Amino acid sequence: MSADRSTVNVLHVDDDPQLSELASKMLAAESDRIVTETVESADEALDRLEPGAFDCVVSDYEMPRMDGIEFLRAVRARDRSLPFILFTGKGSEEVASEAISAGVTEYLQKRGGRDTYAILAHRIENAVDAHRASTRAENRQRRLEQILKTVPGGVVQLDRDGQIVLANDRAEEVLDLSTPAFDSGAEGDSARRSDDTDGDPVVDEDLPVDRVVESGAPVYGVRRTIDWPNGTRTVLRVNGAPVFDGAGDVESVVFSLTDVTDHLDQRRELASVQSRLEALVGNLPVVLFGVDEDGVFTLSEGQGLDALAVDPGEVVGRRVADVYDHPDIHRDLERALDGQSVEGRYTIDEAVFDVVYRPVEGSSVGTVVVGVARDVTEQRRREVELRRSRQQYQALVDNFPNGGVFLFDADLRYTLAGGEGLSDVGLSSADFEGKRPNDLFPADIAAELEDAYRAALDGETRVFEQSYQGGHYRVRVVPVGGDDSPTDVGLAVSEDITERREQRQALRRQNERLEEFVDVLSHDLRNPLNVATGRLTLAREECDSEHLDDIDTALDRCLELISDLLTFAQEGTATIDTEPVSLPAVVDECWQTVETGDATLSVDAAGRIVADESRLKQVFENLIRNAVDHGDPGVEIVVEALPDGFAVTDDGPGIPADRRDNVFEAGYSTATGGTGFGLSIVQRIADSHGWSITVTEGGAGGARFEVTGVESA
Template identity: 40%
Template structure:
């Protein structure tokens, strides 16, 4: 039975009210029309309730229909409201619609207007009731979902979250305010399969339910939030249908299975490792029943023994035949003691494989009582490789002991904590201390404090870097500071002979380089003195030479004499000697400030700065070397000058590449083989006008760079200076 529809008609014209009421009730069954003479009376009637729709005139004293609509909307919400206007144009209709009127209809003179009005009233009331029912259902559903202890969310047809209960906030770790309005496929959420692969949208539960209208149960996937939080979710969803049979919303139950999945994965990994271990392990499992003599081996033990699966006879006698005869008595004794004492046994013995090879096995067994039946269960583990390593270690240790006892160089071994494990005779003699006083102690306990820090630091470097460390250490011996070149290498064998993944100790060898260090320090002092001497000599000699040059210029202005020219040449040569002396003193220093230098442009630059007369330069090098640019320039200038001076003014000088470096060659007469080693001596020269320092300076520059130089014959028969050991770029 359809419920009656109560209509309130509002109009200040009593005659029109009576006509409208009668027509409406006649045209539509179930319409009950009440009336009010104006908005004020209508409001009083509305407060009494039971009104499903308002039909109001527009032009009324005190308020228009639109003004009355505003009051109704404020007090009674979205109650259906139809303006039945006596007159008014499109502007009135637009204003009414903007104000939120349900419908707008112009009054007419025929009965058909009341038929239309009755139809619109029924339509408006039906829509309002349907919306109210939907809203009520939604509120009831939300109330129900709030009481569900699981995680419940609701999505609208657009895939947006419209509801989430308290548990959902915990499972999804999102505030409800941030969740509502977001889509299920929000790009910020990385939805992946359990294997980590993207999931196509048409495979996700929401889209499947929306398109098919069928529920989806137990769909598991991963979801990751922008902060990196990841969960495994099991989703089950079902559609909520509207009155027309369409999907109004979708409700999902979400279960957080992150921890369960982690445990499942851990178990799966363990099972995989167990399966793998069963395939590759050398540990076999056995079971022996003393009352019957039956022995059961698993397939691993059969494989280790070289037997075909299932071929073992399964008796104690068959097992004993596999034990090495020399080890059988001890093995049997251990088993008998275990049977008598109910205690486990542990023994190592040899077994004979089917192919005749001998295996060392570690056997463990324990007696168990299974419902009154005594059985021995245990394992046999193949330790052949371990035995081999121990034997090899013993041989190595014997060899090492021989080295330690007969080598004069100090040797030692320390564990990770710096405690000495052993020292040799060379160490004892160096410090005047016995091995028993060293082993088990650290450097801090037996040596002066000032030598401990550097020594311990190098120990740690060898262990942490897992590589050999070569360092120079200052060691105090009998109160005297001495220098040792020490090499420390990590050892990967523990004290019991087992191999380790991390360094268990370090082994060190020391070489006394005190004399070399003292020589180096003495040379540094001598170089400093030589530098100071050369500077003083240069300054003290140049001053009188400058005075002599001035006097010669004055004398040359007063008279014309060949003696004055000779004197000027002598002074110029003296200046050259002073400059070369200073250069020679400084060129012996070790070169440390190096940079990449291209030889070709540097050679041309040098050629332009020296007097080459009619000589020709041939640049055939493409090499770039690591060198001190100024010293390398000095080297090339001196070699070019030497070539021009000794090979002739019209010679050809070639600079080219050779294996490991470069060369400077000429086509002059060359240098006799017996004189080639002498040319680098300071002061040596075959030219009377030469200082004899140029090639000495070249030699010093070469030594300062750590290079080598050799004088050989050039292809043209002249001199060829080869500089090798050069670092290239």
């Protein structure tokens, strides 16, 4: 427990008065600091939550009128930091995720027994102590910031690593704190340096921050020179003093800054600009050239002729005709010398170049033609590949049923479009050619398409759904040329799933009604069972009877059956949301969450499949748990890829052939204490994805579950 023994006032919200009474007694027994007040609704709790009245709120999730998440959001609207613990009998990833997003401090599931309330008491004290410590630190920081802001000179506070903790307005102005200007002078930091008062460089170990931290003594008169990325320079005179922590160690350093900037010499600045310009021109991916009236190169800069192994600078002073023996070049240069603007494309040694010539009249330096030469060999190759792609996809585009097929280029313009579904929305193939999505579709649809198209050009596959003109479409966008590598061409396939979606929505509504019934049933059963578990704990403290252990076992069995029954029912009603999922990553995560003891796992699978990730995890968790529960302690489990799915095999006792048809029945189990719902849940998840699951005998005589009909991503 914390060394701070001050009272912790807790407001406990639960619509079940028996559970509230039990919680108050348990918390009082666990901690003499905790004082609990209880209310039965979130509305009543909000009326009681005056500022400073309570140090922590503990709330149930399922309550009438306002559930625990809605109550949490209402509390957060008043106080962003008041500790709030969601203490609920409804445990699920969805509820936990919602609670975390809403700003919950802790999330704890009710399970009955003293251990649960010991954990709850510990988390209450930790949350309150942390909140109080944070509040004290924030108050100290605000006071220090207020003092620094009133100082007229520039003041900054740096931590031991040389990072700025805070700065007053003048320091922000002087240092332009869009990026940190002061640091510990790490090796290689050429943008900033330290000089002493004579202008001599300060070596790394004598930098102001390091000197103060190491010696604990102030420094005075250090000159700090800052060279900004825009080419300007600021010179500061720096005085620094240490700030000590409670143990007497240097916690941070406070510097005062005085701007003593001198203007740089104008000629040096011009020389620096000229040097950068020459470096830029010399590394351009094209060649800038000039030719005089005699056809002699007077200028050649850049790196655009690598394919010819020609150094542009070496051709200056030589005739163009002597360097390039190409009749088309000679012809176009003569036309440019006659005053015409000319553009040409030439093939030299299997490389392709685009060249632009522009005449210059009245030049004083003797150059009468300037131009740009650019290597377009790779671009030309891509153009040829694009034409081939168009031919390959044309047959698919012309005959694609129930939707459309589209090719697009690096500018997101359609180069090919077709399919029987185009006429359903009043468009034709000709309407698409040369257009972008925002030329054809509403802004929201176009934005989503263009985002997916850009991703495909970067090598990424996207799958999503869109509604347009009363129809609903599943869109798959892929790069042409393979995933994970940039490309200039992408492919989009749009499938009309309107009828399928309507059927799915009708099923979802039916499932929602069933799920509401299951939730109510689960809640109404769990509450009295939790009360019974708590009362059993109290009864053990008052008497000793052999019947109490049997009651405890029966209560645990009831809770386990309720949990499995709820999961089984929900898998029959839940909708799926598929996306590309890494199969090895899901298997590895499930292996970490299931109690596997001495069992071993090997995975012979790679790549991604299209699945609902949450449901897929339930498949592997149940298959792994089934192998562990029915096998020896050291059972070996293998997950391997199939051409259209995956398989999970173990070397356990296996399943007799005459019982394999029964293993997927709800409630069927051969393991002691098993509920018999695990494999039924697996089959329901497979059915909801449109997969098939079968059980056979593995190579070592154990059980082998094969899931097929799975789509690869």
